Amino acid sequence: MTLPPDGHPVQVRDLHVRFGEVEAVTGVDLVAEAGHATALLGRNGAGKSTTMRVLAGVVPPTSGEVVVAGHDVRRDPIAVKRAVGYCPDVGGLVPRATPWEHLQLSARLRRMHRTEPGWDQRARDLLERFELGDVAHRVTAGFSHGMGRRLSVVLAVLHEPEVLLLDEPFDGVDPIGVEATMAAIDDARARGACVLVSTHLRELAVEACSTVTVLRGGARVATASATEMSGEEGARAYRGLLD
Ligand SMILES: Nc1ncnc2c1ncn2[C@@H]1O[C@H](COP(=O)(O)OP(=O)(O)OP(=O)(O)O)[C@@H](O)[C@H]1O
Numbered sequence: 001m002t003l004p005p006d007g008h009p010v011q012v013r014d015l016h017v018r019f020g021e022v023e024a025v026t027g028v029d030l031v032a033e034a035g036h037a038t039a040l041l042g043r044n045g046a047g048k049s050t051t052m053r054v055l056a057g058v059v060p061p062t063s064g065e066v067v068v069a070g071h072d073v074r075r076d077p078i079a080v081k082r083a084v085g086y087c088p089d090v091g092g093l094v095p096r097a098t099p100w101e102h103l104q105l106s107a108r109l110r111r112m113h114r115t116e117p118g119w120d121q122r123a124r125d126l127l128e129r130f131e132l133g134d135v136a137h138r139v140t141a142g143f144s145h146g147m148g149r150r151l152s153v154v155l156a157v158l159h160e161p162e163v164l165l166l167d168e169p170f171d172g173v174d175p176i177g178v179e180a181t182m183a184a185i186d187d188a189r190a191r192g193a194c195v196l197v198s199t200h201l202r203e204l205a206v207e208a209c210s211t212v213t214v215l216r217g218g219a220r221v222a223t224a225s226a227t228e229m230s231g232e233e234g235a236r237a238y239r240g241l242l243d
Contacts, residue, residue: 015064026218037195039205042215085161095141
């Protein structure tokens with residue numbers, strides 16, 4: 001990874017994203033550090049998923065500067081896709097494929113079959129941790145929303161990416177799935193990855209992350225420590241930012 005001069009794996013300056021007449025993101029600034037988890041918090045339509053899609057190299061910025069793992073997302077989206085692990089907010093799973101087939105394909109695309117120890121033991125461990133071991137060979141068409149979310153997190157973390165992007169990973173997920181996701185975030189932080197978690201759930205955002213950036217109407221309205229956004233005082237502060 002070629003880190004930019006100030007060393008931050010995620011740098012966003014004055015990001016704007018427009019879809020026709022819709023201004024989805026209207027000036028987001030963000031810096032996220034290696035070895036830390038940062039939350040993007042905001043209500044529905046705040047611009048969180050669009051920002052995450054830009055960071056994943058999936059949607060190009062309309063304007064602004066976005067550097068992920070040392071790569072400019074506009075100039076080199078393929079290098080960005082290689083460097084990140086991305087759990088999209090919706091979609092991403094093939095209904096006729098099983099979790100194991102998803103993992104096999106992901107490992108092959110990432111050339112993980114050449115690494116030691118083999119990817120398959122890690123894949124099996126992750127499926128067990130996320131309680132998907134029993135359905136490893138069942139097509140995902142019949143999966144509940146929460147099961148799909150858990151598999152999307154497993155796929156994002158499989159290759160131990162430098163930048164982990166989890167968009168609404170807790171949405172509709174039961175407490176055991178939430179616990180497994182929290183553990184996966186902790187593991188990624190501990191090995192020095194930069195983690196970004198997008199969510200509308202303040203309490204889980206402050207549990208998972210040390211820094212919280214609040215988006216409203218496509219723009220950043222605040223960046224605070226998780227402590228400042230915790231408890232009743234944090235809830236009041238958050239409500240104040242949304243009014
Ligand atoms: N492909 C698109 N075409 C048109 N408008 C879009 C598109 N994607 C997002 N938008 C609009 O951009 C705005 C921001 O959407 P975005 O999905 O980024 O918000 P969000 O904070 O992730 O919301 P949620 O929590 O509901 O997922 C919304 O008004 C949305 O309707």
